[in-house]
Amino acid sequence: MEGAEEERLVQCPVCLRELPAAHINSHLDRCLQAGEAEAEPGSSPPCKWPRLAAASPGSQAEGEAEDARPAAGLPVFSLFHKGRGGGQSPGAPGRRSGAGREEAAVKPAEGGAAAAAPSGASLAQKLEGKPLAERLRPDTLGDYVGQERVLGAQTLLRSLLESHEIPSLILWGPPGCGKTTLAHIIANSSKKNGTRFVTLSATSAKTNDVRDVISQAQNEKRLFKRKTILFIDEIHRFNKSQQDTFLPHVECGTVTLIGATTENPSFQVNAALLSRCRVIVLEKLSVEAMEAILMRAIRSLGVQVLGQGNQHSSSATGSSSESLEFPVYIEEKALSTLAYLCDGDARTGLNGLQLAVQARVAAGKTTPLNITKGGSVDGILITEEHVKEGLQRSHILYDRAGEEHYNCISALHKSMRGSDENASLYWLARMLEGGEDPLYVARRLVRFASEDIGLADPLALTQAVAAYQGCHFIGMPECEVILAQCVVYFARAPKSIAVYRAYSNVKECLRTHTGPLPPVPLHLRNAPTRLMKNLGYGKGYKYNPMYQEPVEQDYLPEELKGTDFFKERKT
Numbered sequence: 001m002e003g004a005e006e007e008r009l010v011q012c013p014v015c016l017r018e019l020p021a022a023h024i025n026s027h028l029d030r031c032l033q034a035g036e037a038e039a040e041p042g043s044s045p046p047c048k049w050p051r052l053a054a055a056s057p058g059s060q061a062e063g064e065a066e067d068a069r070p071a072a073g074l075p076v077f078s079l080f081h082k083g084r085g086g087g088q089s090p091g092a093p094g095r096r097s098g099a100g101r102e103e104a105a106v107k108p109a110e111g112g113a114a115a116a117a118p119s120g121a122s123l124a125q126k127l128e129g130k131p132l133a134e135r136l137r138p139d140t141l142g143d144y145v146g147q148e149r150v151l152g153a154q155t156l157l158r159s160l161l162e163s164h165e166i167p168s169l170i171l172w173g174p175p176g177c178g179k180t181t182l183a184h185i186i187a188n189s190s191k192k193n194g195t196r197f198v199t200l201s202a203t204s205a206k207t208n209d210v211r212d213v214i215s216q217a218q219n220e221k222r223l224f225k226r227k228t229i230l231f232i233d234e235i236h237r238f239n240k241s242q243q244d245t246f247l248p249h250v251e252c253g254t255v256t257l258i259g260a261t262t263e264n265p266s267f268q269v270n271a272a273l274l275s276r277c278r279v280i281v282l283e284k285l286s287v288e289a290m291e292a293i294l295m296r297a298i299r300s301l302g303v304q305v306l307g308q309g310n311q312h313s314s315s316a317t318g319s320s321s322e323s324l325e326f327p328v329y330i331e332e333k334a335l336s337t338l339a340y341l342c343d344g345d346a347r348t349g350l351n352g353l354q355l356a357v358q359a360r361v362a363a364g365k366t367t368p369l370n371i372t373k374g375g376s377v378d379g380i381l382i383t384e385e386h387v388k389e390g391l392q393r394s395h396i397l398y399d400r401a402g403e404e405h406y407n408c409i410s411a412l413h414k415s416m417r418g419s420d421e422n423a424s425l426y427w428l429a430r431m432l433e434g435g436e437d438p439l440y441v442a443r444r445l446v447r448f449a450s451e452d453i454g455l456a457d458p459l460a461l462t463q464a465v466a467a468y469q470g471c472h473f474i475g476m477p478e479c480e481v482i483l484a485q486c487v488v489y490f491a492r493a494p495k496s497i498a499v500y501r502a503y504s505n506v507k508e509c510l511r512t513h514t515g516p517l518p519p520v521p522l523h524l525r526n527a528p529t530r531l532m533k534n535l536g537y538g539k540g541y542k543y544n545p546m547y548q549e550p551v552e553q554d555y556l557p558e559e560l561k562g563t564d565f566f567k568e569r570k571t
Ligand SMILES: Nc1ncnc2c1ncn2[C@@H]1O[C@H](COP(=O)(O)OP(=O)(O)OP(=O)(O)O)[C@@H](O)[C@H]1O
Pocket: 132, 133, 134, 135, 136, 137, 138, 143, 144, 145, 146, 147, 173, 174, 175, 176, 177, 178, 179, 180, 181, 182, 260, 261, 262, 293, 346, 347, 350
């Protein structure tokens, strides 16, 4: 009987691991002090979450485990936010007052001990080769930041992952939120128990590639009892019949499918396939999560963060050859701005940081920095402005389809506007043949229908929306003719920007308004209660259907009386 009790498995409430009941108490003690558990030979592995930092043997640099923790409650964060001044956006001026030089001048770059910042030369070397975002792609859940709603402790997905029971998944989320990274982490952990992991990108893979993967998976399963996980990036780019290819094999368990998509899977993924996958909705990374990711990058590079208390003269001095020997610093404000501006896209954020650092190091200008009580030290400083420039360049350089993508869509837009149907078709084909997402083009057409054709042909909007849906239904290559039809329709259509311009004028009017906005005129207000009626709400309103003749009545606020937004505004 006692033996049976020993065998019974119970779940640790902290790390959700299954353990023999007899060991649960001792495990719990260790689990609650995760660090110790690691040291104990033969003990079950310590919790990776939420105190994952103590247990990330795989992390690269010293002190990295410290950095890799998710945002919540980190000491580094309390520092990070200090200069932010409450809920201000990073664009708003931060505290610059007498916070003083004494107060944490430079934050230690590596787990507590203030290490010297690396010189520009060594940093330049570190940044060569693989992009920073790629190099910092986490290998373990411990380093995966944010997404607590689907991956936090006690979530279904987390316990499935920890028990290595990977169901078929569709990861749906905006660009750079960590879909590929999550698949990569799953791959890493499933390799340990012999599972194969195969990656395909729907942008380049053909149906035959999928067939090959599947027949190999069948062999592996039959001969070696090995499971296969198939990761398909941008699964929405496969049309429905291509998606059908996996269906029977996902169903019978030959392959476990992990698909990643930025598009709503209920439109983009075959319904039968969808019903066999768990859809995991990943969110845009929060500003705090982005800060955690950027901090980790900063620390892996060894760049030091300069708090708001440190004054530095704005003039840059120094010559390029020697300045490479100087240490590199980044303003705290620059980091928080970057975290905010990259809009939850970690790839963009990390690329922006990398470009800013590289550009500054290459420019080799040093700045005297007041970081010690005594005097100033020369260093290469990265400011908010540099980070913004880096971000801008990152948008151009790393855009999925490159700059061409924007050039071609711009050429298409202008050709349609200029009613040149031949040029319009040419630019459309350039994009589609170059692998552009048809839905991206379709979305631009919807915009064009209102911006450039507008009320000159209100049916244009219907055409564009229909074209978008048509592309949804049948995918490439069949959908190309739908887009072609729409593009020619648009090139031939009459054009009117009256509504577009009038609306811009209204926005301009709101933007340039000074003082409080005018109140809604009383006669236009509803008066659902007696009190409101007594206050004059609705008083004097003329209900148009009651009048035979056109009604004389003002609908704009008093001060805007008679404004015509359809006339060109003089600003
Ligand atoms: N949750 C995260 N925690 C830590 N780093 C992350 C996270 N998400 C993204 N990153 C970083 O951003 C980079 C890009 O992320 P990833 O490739 O996972 O994005 P994605 O969601 O697959 O985007 P896309 O749809 O554009 O392919 C990664 O290499 C990694 O460095």
